């Protein structure tokens with residue numbers, strides 16, 4: 001039996017970019033190690049969740065790990081909260097939150113210029129209203145989690161993220177009668193938060209420095225704690241997660257993974273790629289399955305920066321130099337969780353390249369790892385097919401039938 005290393009480059013898939021001579025970031029990148037793994041492996045295209053589905057990182061990672069989101073997904077919020085170390089309790093409702101910039105009632109930046117640190121801002125918003133406790137914890141850049149705790153709370157409330165700039169700021173609405181109280185108490189919190197954030201020293205300084213203020217908190221992905229069997233129970237695999245992204249850490253925590261902390265791992269494009277990959281290699285000594293998530297490719301896609309995406313791929317590739325040595329003992333798979341084309345600035349339903357490499361594998365004829373090359377590869381699969389394939393290539397599958 002072999003170990004399994006699964007490396008997800010978040011939002012990896014792309015479309016041709018004019019700035020890269022009509023190539024995708026993967027096609028334009030110098031990436032000898034990814035190409036080596038593709039050459040010495042089997043490749044193909046992987047559709048996250050299902051063909052043509054524009055999945056989020058939450059539903060796609062769940063499905064890659066074999067948790068069908070249609071069965072287990074209750075919303076993004078719980079994973080964001082768990083990933084930030086909040087001890088979510090049954091009955092709590094959790095949200096993903098964005099610190100955003102607003103001018104004259106309109107959103108000018110959904111990410112407040114990818115602000116570096118919102119800890120003080122989050123702290124200033126914590127409160128209790130009508131018997132409901134508001135817990136807010138800052139994540140990476142503009143990201144945060146909001147958890148509301150109290151009796152009779154419902155997740156049947158609408159989001160307040162317009163997902164587009166120049167849109168009016170929003171309040172939540174109940175999605176059914178059971179969401180009425182929750183929505184009204186959240187709206188009191190949001191109105192109070194606007195007042196606090198607009199007068200906050202951090203924002204006054206930002207404006208003085210010519211930066212956009214983080215003066216609005218927008219919420220989405222309402223959900224309660226899901227129930228999921230552990231990864232170990234499902235597959236008998238002891239698993240570890242190497243990711244600086246709270247959402248991914250939260251999903252892995254829910255699945256019972258060991259969540260590793262790595263020096264220099266930021267969850268941003270400036271992460272220490274070498275440390276991330278070597279922490280994963282180390283973890284393979286004590287774990288059967290290691291999941292790595294590199295977030296920079298997705299950030300570059302959302303920010304419409306093809307050169308930056310290429311750079312993130314090249315840095316990841318450089319850090320992967322030592323992985324070739326592991327192929328005798330390890331199945332290495334590399335893919336994305338969805339496409340985030342730089343030309344679109346958001347997730348699309350385009351399939352994502354996947355490679356699976358290990359010694360002794362029957363190779364296909366593909367020698368380079370990019371969207372077009374792997375379309376000639378062996379597999380056209382969905383994310384739900386990944387775990388069965390990894391179990392099979394690592395000689396861990398149970399026989400189906402006698």
Ligand SMILES: O=C(O)[C@H](O)COP(=O)(O)O
Pocket residue numbers: 057098110111143298302
């Ligand atoms: O980076 C993330 O957290 C998401 O993939 C995109 O979310 P955002 O558009 O709110 O930044």
Ligand SMILES: [Mg+2]
Pocket residue numbers: 010011056057058298337338
């Ligand atoms: Mg993603």
